[in-house]
Amino acid sequence: MLAVWMGTQADEACPEAWHSDSHSMNQTSLADTRSKVYFSPKLYYLRVHVIAAQDLVPSEKGRNLETSVRIKLGDQGRVTRNSPIKHINPEWNEELMFIAYEPFDEYMVFSVVETGGRQDEVLGMLMKPVREFKHRLETSKLPDAAEWFSLYKPYVAQEERLMGMKRKIPCISYDNAETLSVPPGFASLTSFTLKKVADSGEATDLMVVDRGFKPEPNKMGSPLNNADIENFKASFRLRPWILHSQFDRVSEKCDSEIGMNFPLRAHLPKGVIRGCPTCHECQKVIARWRPEESRLPVLEDAPVFYPTEGEFEDMLKYVAKIRPKVENYGICRIVSPPSWHPPCLLKEKMTWETPKFDTYSQQIDGLQHLYLKRKLCRFHEKMETKRPKILSEDLESSADTDEAKCFTVSSDFDSGPEFTLQSFKKHADEFKRQYFRVSDMVTDPNVSSNAFLEQHEPSLLSIEGEYWRIIENPSEEIEVLCGNNLKTQALRSGFPVKPCAEYSKYAESDWNLNNIPKLPGSLLPFESCDISAILVPQLSMGMCFASHCWRTEEHHLYSICYMHLGSPKIWYGIPGRYCFKFVEFVKKQFPQLCLSDHPELLHELVTQFSPSTLMSEGIPVYRCVQNPLEFVVIFPGAYHSEFDCGFNSSESVHFAPFDWLPHGQYITELYSEHYRKTSISHDKLLLGAAKVAARVLWESSVLRKDNINHQIWKSVCEQDGILVKALKSRVKLEGIRREHLLNRLLVSRQLEDDSMAATKRECSICLYDLYLSAIGCSCSPNRYACMRHSKQLCSCPWSAKCFYFRYGIGELNSLVAALEGNIKAIHIWAKKKV
Numbered sequence: 046m047l048a049v050w051m052g053t054q055a056d057e058a059c060p061e062a063w064h065s066d067s068h069s070m071n072q073t074s075l076a077d078t079r080s081k082v083y084f085s086p087k088l089y090y091l092r093v094h095v096i097a098a099q100d101l102v103p104s105e106k107g108r109n110l111e112t113s114v115r116i117k118l119g120d121q122g123r124v125t126r127n128s129p130i131k132h133i134n135p136e137w138n139e140e141l142m143f144i145a146y147e148p149f150d151e152y153m154v155f156s157v158v159e160t161g162g163r164q165d166e167v168l169g170m171l172m173k174p175v176r177e178f179k180h181r182l183e184t185s186k187l188p189d190a191a192e193w194f195s196l197y198k199p200y201v202a203q204e205e206r207l208m209g210m211k212r213k214i215p216c217i218s219y220d221n222a223e224t225l226s227v228p229p230g231f232a233s234l235t236s237f238t239l240k241k242v243a244d245s246g247e248a249t250d251l252m253v254v255d256r257g258f259k260p261e262p263n264k265m266g267s268p269l270n271n272a273d274i275e276n277f278k279a280s281f282r283l284r285p286w287i288l289h290s291q292f293d294r295v296s297e298k299c300d301s302e303i304g305m306n307f308p309l310r311a312h313l314p315k316g317v318i319r320g321c322p323t324c325h326e327c328q329k330v331i332a333r334w335r336p337e338e339s340r341l342p343v344l345e346d347a348p349v350f351y352p353t354e355g356e357f358e359d360m361l362k363y364v365a366k367i368r369p370k371v372e373n374y375g376i377c378r379i380v381s382p383p384s385w386h387p388p389c390l391l392k393e394k395m396t397w398e399t400p401k402f403d404t405y406s407q408q409i410d411g412l413q414h415l416y417l418k419r420k421l422c423r424f425h426e427k428m429e430t431k432r433p434k435i436l437s438e439d440l441e442s443s444a445d446t447d448e449a450k451c452f453t454v455s456s457d458f459d460s461g462p463e464f465t466l467q468s469f470k471k472h473a474d475e476f477k478r479q480y481f482r483v484s485d486m487v488t489d490p491n492v493s494s495n496a497f498l499e500q501h502e503p504s505l506l507s508i509e510g511e512y513w514r515i516i517e518n519p520s521e522e523i524e525v526l527c528g529n530n531l532k533t534q535a536l537r538s539g540f541p542v543k544p545c546a547e548y549s550k551y552a553e554s555d556w557n558l559n560n561i562p563k564l565p566g567s568l569l570p571f572e573s574c575d576i577s578a579i580l581v582p583q584l585s586m587g588m589c590f591a592s593h594c595w596r597t598e599e600h601h602l603y604s605i606c607y608m609h610l611g612s613p614k615i616w617y618g619i620p621g622r623y624c625f626k627f628v629e630f631v632k633k634q635f636p637q638l639c640l641s642d643h644p645e646l647l648h649e650l651v652t653q654f655s656p657s658t659l660m661s662e663g664i665p666v667y668r669c670v671q672n673p674l675e676f677v678v679i680f681p682g683a684y685h686s687e688f689d690c691g692f693n694s695s696e697s698v699h700f701a702p703f704d705w706l707p708h709g710q711y712i713t714e715l716y717s718e719h720y721r722k723t724s725i726s727h728d729k730l731l732l733g734a735a736k737v738a739a740r741v742l743w744e745s746s747v748l749r750k751d752n753i754n755h756q757i758w759k760s761v762c763e764q765d766g767i768l769v770k771a772l773k774s775r776v777k778l779e780g781i782r783r784e785h786l787l788n789r790l791l792v793s794r795q796l797e798d799d800s801m802a803a804t805k806r807e808c809s810i811c812l813y814d815l816y817l818s819a820i821g822c823s824c825s826p827n828r829y830a831c832m833r834h835s836k837q838l839c840s841c842p843w844s845a846k847c848f849y850f851r852y853g854i855g856e857l858n859s860l861v862a863a864l865e866g867n868i869k870a871i872h873i874w875a876k877k878k879v
Contacts, residue, residue: 099133110135118151150175169197339513346667347667350380364702407527477692527586532581596685609695707767723812772861772864793848808829825839
């Protein structure tokens with residue numbers, strides 16, 4: 046956002062703003078004063094509508110109240126007129142304007158002041174971080190409805206609700222609450238007394254805050270008890286301008302703030318007892334299926350497709366064909382033709398019986414609240430210590446470096462025992478047999494789990510209803526095991542990888558998950574850095590009730606999952622266009638996510654919401670049942686979750702066709718706003734594809750070459766092509782940012798096209814990918830910043846900083862022209878190294 050201010054009117058709000066045409070105001074230069082254009086930070090109007098207050102407590106009883114409201118934001122101060130209503134329920138109905146600026150670290154201090162006495166006295170105050178305010182871009186819309194907020198006396202040490210003040214304010218919502226220096230006039234004057242320490246031999250704090258203290262002789266010698274100590278500690282936590290130790294802040298958030306926002310429930314008895322002194326793989330299932338309490342959601346099914354033999358030959362072409370319909374569901378199932386029977390190499394003896402894989406335990410009854418609470422605690426503890434380190438060190442590590450990543454989903458679950466495929470299937474079948482056993486049925490101990498399940502296999506609807514009963518209304522702790530995100534290099538892919546006479550059809554098939562990321566028309570091969578987590582398929586081993594909670598795929602990539610063997614998997618999908626509504630629902634359910642110091646936490650949820658609950662909030666949810674030999678495709682931006690109905694093995698991988706490009710650009714910018722590390726460079730994929738397209742256009746128009754591969758590239762070019770539109774949009778954004786920046790920087794340096802190709806560099810502030818351009822400084826050669834955070838890189842003058850760029854804006858515009866068919870531009874880019 047670009048804000049233009051006349052004269053110096055914005056200097057009060059943002060004295061450190063970086064703007065053009067700035068000069069001191071004096072009589073000699075007054076006539077030449079021009080508007081100032083502020084570039085950094087972004088400036089926003091903030092309107093506060095002060096309406097009324099209720100139940101104020103005057104300083105002296107029986108006196109008419111004359112009150113006004115004072116509001117302070119940084120160096121800005123505004124005051125309303127005195128209320129014409131001179132009693133405890135005054136009204137003002139005034140609008141006050143402020144200027145807020147990124148990164149919204151400051152607090153707004155609201156004070157209701159009694160002005161009729163000898164001196165002004167604060168009757169109540171409210172402090173709100175600007176980050177909590179909603180951000181409005183549509184100026185034509187009416188403001189939000191008015192809200193009531195509780196006011197507090199500024200001098201009390203403990204929380205005491207006195208009255209409410211009604212105000213209406215459009216807010217800028219960011220998830221942080223920074224500390225603040227003590228506001229002028231609000232220094233604590235609370236009385237305190239020294240109490241004698243009991244003779245316990247332990248050192249204890251002696252100063253205890255005593256609100257409204259009046260000296261009494263019989264109290265002077267009273268010992269300090271535990272309640273006094275806790276009150277003393279709590280009093281300081283209520284003052285946001287006091288810096289506490291990191292441990293205290295983390296424990297307070299985890300134990301108090303977070304815990305208070307989750308519904309409490311009684312301790313549940315264990316439903317599964319796993320392991321014994323002689324065997325860690327054995328289990329005893331005490332819990333039983335409760336069909337009379339089933340919670341089966343009523344959902345519409347996602348679309349199912351049955352491609353013909355001809356359609357099945359080109360995977361990306363078929364997905365593009367069904368995309369217009371599936372985007373309204375977010376998820377679909379593809380049933381392979383009858384002739385599709387690839388070998389499942391996981392069944393081979395050496396793979397089935399020998400290698401072991403790690404498992405994780407999932408407490409299914411806690412998926413709705415427990416794991417999110419744990420994650421908040423761990424996340425605060427980890428990030429409070431790690432964020433400063435990340436911002437101060439070089440971020441040259443590759444995208445899949447464990448130390449640079451946030452929590453993965455698996456880290457939120459406790460580790461389980463190791464299993465082979467054979468032993469895990471036995472474990473999973475035994476759990477299902479015991480759990481769904483009819484209580485009055487006499488079973489033969491010599492009958493195997495397989496034979497029992499064949500005779501008494503519960504229906505999918507029964508399993509699904511029981512699963513959601515456990516989630517929504519658990520009666521026992523239900524713990525299951527699963528093996529998720531297993532690398533196929535460590536275990537083995539279920540598909541044949543090397544061509545051979547027997548399996549050549551399947552080894553070379555477009556539907557072999559090992560081939561999908563590198564198919565012609567896929568963008569992921571242009572990322573030369575190590576992105577094995579993206580390019581290499583991953584295995585999942587599941588048992589009954591094992592779950593993947595609601596999530597979107599990383600970078601909003603396409604994802605395809607193939608089931609090799611076992612029991613069905615039930616999926617739930619939300620269309621991508623409801624992504625924002627889902628996030629708002631999550632914030633509504635867990636307000637502590639909005640108040641978190643780390644907005645990237647929203648991308649790391651471990652929470653299983655009921656489809657019925659989501660549907661009641663206007664979020665459509667669609668159901669999909671996947672069977673062996675079938676594919677499930679997840680489309681960009683679609684939230685999805687799934688659980689297993691018994692032992693099964695599936696394999697999944699990401700892919701990025703051309704129509705993913707708009708989603709990729711959007712999510713890259715969103716990750717930057719949330720300080721989230723990227724796994725792939727969107728700019729590298731985009732520019733890599735554009736250069737190949739220019740070369741193909743040269744071969745097609747000049748050398749007269751034409752084949753299927755050329756046709757794919759030509760279809761995304763010209764003025765209406767998806768690749769041209771994506772490149773135009775990115776070049777325009779880059780040009781705007783450079784135009785505002787280069788007026789300041791004195792040194793620019795163009796990098797070679799292959800410079801830094803092996804290293805993925807990121808902004809040390811927001812982790813934005815720096816493939817196209819970066820800001821560096823001689824004071825820290827290994828640290829860089831994006832153009833938006835160039836000022837925050839260091840405190841050195843602009844003359845010490847350097848602007849690095851891979852391509853000039855003229856070159857990028859020439860590349861756009863080449864894709865649109867300009868012969869001269871095509872010739873220029875055809876000569877460049879791809």
